[in-house]
Amino acid sequence: MDEIMRPIALVTGGSAGIGLEIAKLLAADGHDLIVTGISPRVHDAAEALRACGGKVTAVQSDLSRPEGVQQVVEAVQAAGRLDVMVLNAGIAVGGAFLDNALERHLNLIDLNIGSTVRLCHALVPDLIRTQGKILMVSSVSAMAPTPYESVYGPSKAFMSSFGHGLREELRGTGVNVTILHPGATATEFHHRAGMDATVFGDNSWKNDPVLVARQGVEAMMAGVTSLIGGDEATQRIGEERKDLSEEEKARRHAEKARPPKTR
Numbered sequence: 001m002d003e004i005m006r007p008i009a010l011v012t013g014g015s016a017g018i019g020l021e022i023a024k025l026l027a028a029d030g031h032d033l034i035v036t037g038i039s040p041r042v043h044d045a046a047e048a049l050r051a052c053g054g055k056v057t058a059v060q061s062d063l064s065r066p067e068g069v070q071q072v073v074e075a076v077q078a079a080g081r082l083d084v085m086v087l088n089a090g091i092a093v094g095g096a097f098l099d100n101a102l103e104r105h106l107n108l109i110d111l112n113i114g115s116t117v118r119l120c121h122a123l124v125p126d127l128i129r130t131q132g133k134i135l136m137v138s139s140v141s142a143m144a145p146t147p148y149e150s151v152y153g154p155s156k157a158f159m160s161s162f163g164h165g166l167r168e169e170l171r172g173t174g175v176n177v178t179i180l181h182p183g184a185t186a187t188e189f190h191h192r193a194g195m196d197a198t199v200f201g202d203n204s205w206k207n208d209p210v211l212v213a214r215q216g217v218e219a220m221m222a223g224v225t226s227l228i229g230g231d232e233a234t235q236r237i238g239e240e241r242k243d244l245s246e247e248e249k250a251r252r253h254a255e256k257a258r259p260p261k262t263r
């Protein structure tokens with residue numbers, strides 16, 4: 001008798017934060033998983049995700065590098081099919097633009113933009129074969145200037161715009177692209193960005209990654225184009241932003257992202 005094929009989902013940055021919560025939901029929904037992370041703990045995350053009963057492959061690789069992307073592509077090729085691709089791994093670099101080495105900004109671009117383009121170019125053909133789904137984890141920062149994380153917001157604006165364009169090109173193929181724009185979310189993200197001393201560094205007021213992940217997965221499954229991830233206050237802020245000038249949005253972002261010494 002033929003073995004029943006379970007759908008396979010790739011979740012980049014599935015070892016922590018929003019990506020781990022998305023991976024848990026997809027595992028509970030009957031997907032086998034390929035989860036990626038930059039550190040060895042992706043193997044612990046994979047072990048925990050196996051409790052849902054599916055097959056879970058862990059890939060430890062640096063997605064800011066072409067070789068790291070290639071490792072993920074090879075894992076998908078070894079799995080033999082791809083039904084869901086969640087592009088979630090991403091970083092910010094906190095602090096004033098000139099206070100950070102150029103290399104840190106370029107590394108952010110290589111991860112947030114470069115890996116998005118590389119993975120789509122390599123794996124969208126697999127998704128066309130299965131009429132699969134893409135979830136891009138962008139940010140509300142895509143919709144505003146982000147002083148003191150100056151390259152981050154533009155990198156997410158790229159992702160959102162790229163996602164909308166790709167969605168249109170894929171019309172009629174059965175592949176759907178959903179773009180999730182989370183508001184500030186309580187993960188390791190701002191700590192990793194070196195922003196502990198800023199308002200964003202305090203996780204107590206931020207969105208629950210479980211909520212943001214659920215909203216994203218439900219939207220992807222329903223074929224929604226674009227959404228803001230987070231609680232009612234986050235949704236309200238997202239709506240209000242539409243009427244603000246770029247200058248005002250930049251000022252408001254700086255209030256939360258500016259390190260104390262430059263206030």
Ligand SMILES: NC(=O)c1ccc[n+]([C@@H]2O[C@H](COP(=O)([O-])OP(=O)(O)OC[C@H]3O[C@@H](n4cnc5c(N)ncnc54)[C@H](OP(=O)(O)O)[C@@H]3O)[C@@H](O)[C@H]2O)c1
Nearest residue numbers: 013015017018037038039062063090139184185187188189
């Ligand atoms: N948290 C927020 O406030 C917020 C708001 C809006 C949008 N987002 C977006 O949500 C996404 C997930 O962020 P998060 O908050 O869940 O962050 P997080 O808790 O810091 O998790 C980041 C994930 O990305 C992986 N990663 C980091 N650098 C990598 C690299 N060079 N190559 C491969 N993997 C790498 C990490 O792997 P390890 O576990 O091995 O370190 C981890 O799995 C990001 O794209 C971020 O821009 C976050």
